[in-house]
Amino acid sequence: MKVVAIAPYNGLKEVIQSVKNKVNHIEMDIEIGDLEEGVKRAKEAEAKGADIIISRGGTARLIQKNVKIPVIEIEVSAYDLLRVFTLIKDSAEKKAIVGFGNVIESAKTISNLIDMEISAYTIEQEKDVVPKLKELQRNGYQIIVGDTITVHYAEALGLNGLLLTSGRESVHKALEDAVKFEKIYVPKKNKQLLPKALLDQHRKAFLIIDRDREIIYRNKQAQYIKDAINDSDLKRWIHELTTHKELKTLLEYNDELLGLEGYFLSFDHSELICLEITIEDKQAFPPINGLKIINTASDNPLQTLNWFTANNNIMKDVIAKAKTFTLKDENVLIHGEVGTGKERLASLMHIGSNRSSYPLLVVDCEVIESDGWNQIFGDSGIIFNNLSGTVYLKKIDKLSPDNQKQLLAFMERDIPKPRFISSSTETMEQQIETEKFLYELYLVLSPLKIQIPPLREREEDFETLTKLFINKFNYEYGREIAGIRPAALELLQKKAWFQNIDELIQFMKEVILIAKGPFINVEDVQNIEEKHALKFPVITDIPMDKSLKEIELAIIKKVFKEENENHSQTAKRLGINRSTLWRKLKDK
């Protein structure tokens, strides 16, 4: 235990020093400081970890108001009174003692016993000292006995102040009180500090929030991530908890994903919210190739209305269908060529659903590797933090057989699940027929189906889409294109667009960057078409009616010839290594 004594006057320091060694088990520092100075010393001592302060009179009372640790007062003993009374007993001047509480009672008893005339006055508060002294002065009193404050004012008024000093007995008693106190107080204090130490050293971050979104407690770990939590997130989470009594979601921080769980706590007749954030697991959630987490939650209600418009009838039906599916909870399979807008549709369906306050996990089944897959769907994978959200399985037709089995096993578990929206570019029925895709998995993933038409079949939508992209690139590149000439639009409508909207976006970007006038005209479009034709030359002398192996060989031979039969250059251009090239040429 660390005891610090604050002596309001030097003499007391000396007494404490000499008594200290007589009291066993006490370790103590002694400082000098009267009133405000004493408070300053006490606060410093508290900050350095003192357990108990010992002081005296007005200084002790002032310290107790300013520190949270206990203050033991060196009381005025009968001996102290006797000593000072003995000193003034024979003086002819009118004497009074002014003090707090039972000092005055003891003073009366002792003055009676020694037959000394002294008036005794109790005061309740310090502000009463000066009026009382003035009154005594008016009544002819000249000697005033009291503590530091009283004596200080008495002297200021021109009276004789006599300080009630504390002798060895009083100091001894105070030190013994401190030792007794230690036995009760320190273990209790440590017990109280234990939960705090535990929470501060916990690897999880804890935040306690009241209903007004005021954070009333955060442990040490939570300090590190305080920037990751904003008021609108808090608002959303509290709303979630209030409606569903449960909250499990993901929090993005410094490109890491942290699992977040929320629950209610009852405390002192009110309900508080505890947010528990699993920081130590961030190693378990390193960036995963093929996984994208989109936090779609937003306070902006317009976001949910951002459905795109279409003039093409098939596309109109697609959008109408998607809108109805949005409100359902069954899984959806979207089929369409590359770049037709499947992901965009999936994210709109998520945003419009009542799962929108949770993230949309986008898993690219073509890119994801088995490690990454396990981190998402494994035993304590990321998926378990997003059971209330949506998972978009991009290119589900490209999912490896092993991962298909694992996904099916997950789907068959009797647990709450996120909503799955999947997309495919291949016809799934064909994939099942050729045993490339599990039929059972297909069934669970596709109770609802959407088929997006390719762009070339959406002639009516070109005008809107091109205008949309003109606007986008004007904004991005500071151009001032006002529109597209009908003949140029017609040219666009005739192209095959194998990469669909993705390709149109790229094309429009290039046209907008080269267009000279305010309107995109035919020459602008042709310019870009020619540029593309040069980049991707059409190989004319390829035997398209032959087998794939023969077509491949024809291409290899053509490139080989163009590269003057240089093996290295040919292999580099074809993106294969030299031994493969050599083998393929040898096999001919």
Ligand SMILES: Nc1ncnc2c1ncn2[C@@H]1O[C@H](COP(=O)(O)OP(=O)(O)OP(=O)(O)O)[C@@H](O)[C@H]1O
């Ligand atoms: N109606 C639309 N209006 C504007 N942009 C669109 C529209 N539909 C799709 N896009 C844009 O076209 C691009 C391709 O869309 P998206 O990525 O959704 O296609 P996808 O079919 O999922 O592609 P993939 O086959 O590669 O998975 C994106 O940049 C998307 O924002």
